[in-house]
Amino acid sequence: MVNDDIRLVQLTPPGSGCSIVIGKGAVPQMPPGSLKGLQLVVPDLHKARTQLLERGVEVSEIQVMGENPRPVPDPLDNVGFIHFADPDGNAWAVQQISSRA
Incomplete structure (x- = not known):
């Protein structure tokens, strides 16, 4: 508290280089459902989709968007996505990147 x-x-998953900040005052206030284009990256898109479905989340089929810019270990890397909305109506994309250089 300031x-x-x-x-x-500040929420930072273990081993992550990214954080999510929530709060009041210094954090912009937005109406629920107004955030579009939020993105998460996972190493296994099939597993992430299965876990979301098991938790009752309505999630899209896996979509391939474009072609990989370079050879990768898995054909979904960089170009595989699923989409869902959270309970507030915010729109999320989940991208597969199984390994980083």
């Missing part, structure tokens, strides 16, 4: 008007919580 003060009574500004409160922040």
Whole structure:
């Protein structure tokens, strides 16, 4: 907590270089469902889709968007995506990247 008007919580998954910040005051306030184009990256798109379905999430079929820019270990790397909306209506894309250089 910075003060009574500004409160922040930073969430960083173990081993991740990215964080999500939630809070009030310094974080822009947006109506629920107004975020579109949020993106997550996973190493196994089939597994991620299965886990979402098992939890009752309505998720798209796997879509291949474009061609891989270089040879990769899995044909879905870089170009494989699924899409879903969270309970607030925000739109998410999940991309497969199984390994990073």
